[in-house]
Amino acid sequence: MNELFSVKSKVVVITGGTGVLGKAIAVYLAKEGAKVVILGRRAEAGNAIVEEIRKEGGEAMFLATNVLDQAVIERNLKDIMAAYGRVDALLNAAGGNMPGATISPTGTIFDLKPEDFQTVLNLNLTGTVIPTQVFLKPMVEQKAGCIVNFSSMAAFRPLTRVLGYAAAKAGISNYTAYMATEVASKFGEGIRVNAIAPGFFLTEQNRTLLTNPDGSYTQRGNDVIRQTPFKRFGTPEELCGTIQYLISDASKFVTGTVAVVDGGFNVFAM
Ligand SMILES: NC(=O)c1ccc[n+]([C@@H]2O[C@H](COP(=O)([O-])OP(=O)(O)OC[C@H]3O[C@@H](n4cnc5c(N)ncnc54)[C@H](O)[C@@H]3O)[C@@H](O)[C@H]2O)c1
Numbered sequence: 214m215n216e217l218f219s220v221k222s223k224v225v226v227i228t229g230g231t232g233v234l235g236k237a238i239a240v241y242l243a244k245e246g247a248k249v250v251i252l253g254r255r256a257e258a259g260n261a262i263v264e265e266i267r268k269e270g271g272e273a274m275f276l277a278t279n280v281l282d283q284a285v286i287e288r289n290l291k292d293i294m295a296a297y298g299r300v301d302a303l304l305n306a307a308g309g310n311m312p313g314a315t316i317s318p319t320g321t322i323f324d325l326k327p328e329d330f331q332t333v334l335n336l337n338l339t340g341t342v343i344p345t346q347v348f349l350k351p352m353v354e355q356k357a358g359c360i361v362n363f364s365s366m367a368a369f370r371p372l373t374r375v376l377g378y379a380a381a382k383a384g385i386s387n388y389t390a391y392m393a394t395e396v397a398s399k400f401g402e403g404i405r406v407n408a409i410a411p412g413f414f415l416t417e418q419n420r421t422l423l424t425n426p427d428g429s430y431t432q433r434g435n436d437v438i439r440q441t442p443f444k445r446f447g448t449p450e451e452l453c454g455t456i457q458y459l460i461s462d463a464s465k466f467v468t469g470t471v472a473v474v475d476g477g478f479n480v481f482a483m
Pocket residue numbers: 228229230231232233234235252253254255278279280281305306307308309336340363364365366410411412413414415416417418419
């Protein structure tokens with residue numbers, strides 16, 4: 214059997230693991246034999262995912278976290294090392310947006326709330342840097358590990374409205390390139406840092422932006438579909454293959470890339 218894409222027995226830590234994309238990835242990787250650690254803020258949601266995974270015969274644990282609090286993440290690492298003894302992959306899926314960091318079609322830059330802008334930068338960017346610092350330590354010891362950051366279409370070309378989010382995700386792509394070089398040159402080729410850039414997936418964060426209560430598309434939803442050659446939004450499960458590739462030996466010589474999973478949105482011109 215070809216083991217190139219195997220994630221069997223790998224310890225995979227997922228921040229934002231209770232989110233829509235994080236959950237789909239956690240459930241998939243557990244089915245593939247990974248030991249999944251769901252880091253999230255909502256214990257009830259996290260424990261429900263763990264139960265779902267265990268019912269299917271998979272291995273998982275939930276730990277409450279805050280990606281902006283280094284002390285909490287350090288405690289998470291301690292608990293993970295006690296349970297599994299290593300960390301093979303870190304998926305930095307925690308992220309999000311807030312209204313005060315956006316500019317509505319009728320608003321202007323003068324309506325932006327700098328404190329919300331700062332919060333969005335912190336959550337998406339600093340909330341990736343801090344878990345990287347903590348979970349990189351066992352990877353350095355092991356001389357092996359994979360980190361996957363979550364970028365966005367907004368990183369390539371800023372989408373209208375989402376000013377703070379776009380700036381943060383552009384930062385994520387840049388940080389991914391920086392860290393790929395940094396860890397390879399200081400700790401060797403066993404540690405790789407890549408990112409995934411999902412296109413548009415209907416989640417709680419963007420549902421009201423892209424769809425009306427009756428399920429039809431909003432103006433923005435239609436704009437996205439028009440710009441997407443596949444003429445649809447993605448389903449969270451469609452990210453799983455790319456994640457598996459990025460954390461398995463199949464991508465052994467791949468670091469510093471941003472893997473786009475978007476139905477063609479990013480390359481469509483007219
Ligand atoms: N949904 C999309 O279309 C899309 C597209 C591109 C990129 N992304 C990115 O993918 C990632 C996952 O997105 P999603 O759609 O699953 O969103 P989601 O809102 O369902 O999940 C995000 C998770 O992050 C968690 N979180 C927020 N603040 C946190 C904190 N301080 N500490 C720990 N966890 C925290 C939330 O509780 C939530 O579970 C995000 O980084 C998002 O920006 C999503």
